[in-house]
Amino acid sequence: MPTGPRAPRGGPARGGRAPPPPAATGTVPVPVPLDGVEKSLHMEMPTLGMELPLLIPGVPETPRYVEGRLIPEHALPQVPMNGVLPGVDLRVPLPHALGPGFDHVGVDLPASDLRTLTPGLALDAPLTAPDPQHYGMPQLKTPEIGVLGPVLQTVVGGDLGAGPGR
Numbered sequence: 001m002p003t004g005p006r007a008p009r010g011g012p013a014r015g016g017r018a019p020p021p022p023a024a025t026g027t028v029p030v031p032v033p034l035d036g037v038e039k040s041l042h043m044e045m046p047t048l049g050m051e052l053p054l055l056i057p058g059v060p061e062t063p064r065y066v067e068g069r070l071i072p073e074h075a076l077p078q079v080p081m082n083g084v085l086p087g088v089d090l091r092v093p094l095p096h097a098l099g100p101g102f103d104h105v106g107v108d109l110p111a112s113d114l115r116t117l118t119p120g121l122a123l124d125a126p127l128t129a130p131d132p133q134h135y136g137m138p139q140l141k142t143p144e145i146g147v148l149g150p151v152l153q154t155v156v157g158g159d160l161g162a163g164p165g166r
Contacts, residue, residue, distance in 0.1 A: 026084045027051035027111045044093040051087035051111040058082060069124050070138075076121035078148055085154055087111030094162070109158040120148035 032048040058080035063072035091106040124144040130136045 026056070026082075026113075027053055027087065046090060046092040048091075049089040051084070053083045053086055053111065053114070055081050055083040068129050070127060070129065071123055071125050073122060074120060074148075075123050078117040078120035078151075081116045081118065083114050084111040085114050085156060103164055105160075105162045107158065107160050109156070112154055112156050114152070114154045116153070117148075117151040119150045122146040122148060 028051070030050045030052055032050065034045040034047065038045040060077035060079045061074055063074050063077065065072045088107065088109045090108075091104055094103055094105045122144075123146070126141060126143040127138040128141050130138055
């Protein structure tokens with residue numbers, strides 16, 4: 001019996017590679033089946049495929065205690081969410097409207113990475129920290145509240161093309 005790492009058995013997988021599981025890619029492919037309509041109407045139908053995102057929540061920042069404040073900073077923290085924007089692949093028959101050799105128009109908008117932060121809340125109580133000047137009693141002050149706006153970061157790209165055949 002050999003010891004050490006095992007060599008892979010056989011060669012490459014036959015019949016093509018299996019697609020990665022949805023959790024690894026961040027999207028779930030959703031083909032839109034139009035074959036039945038195409039066969040029943042005896043005409044070429046558009047082909048449509050979509051990629052729906054899976055959002056993955058991240059770990060929010062923990063509240064930080066700041067000297068002089070009774071309530072920690074970022075009392076309701078922003079939660080990061082990572083995922084992708086939905087992708088679309090559409091190919092539509094176009095019977096020579098653009099001239100000979102151009103009988104299909106296609107749009108490909110691949111899924112693109114998306115990073116977001118949910119809204120958060122920052123607030124402070126209407127009391128100061130205990131003040132030794134006033135026998136350890138806190139003083140009144142104006143309450144503070146702030147809403148941390150959501151953040152959305154992505155780069156979107158796509159292709160539009162016209163050409164022959166399927």
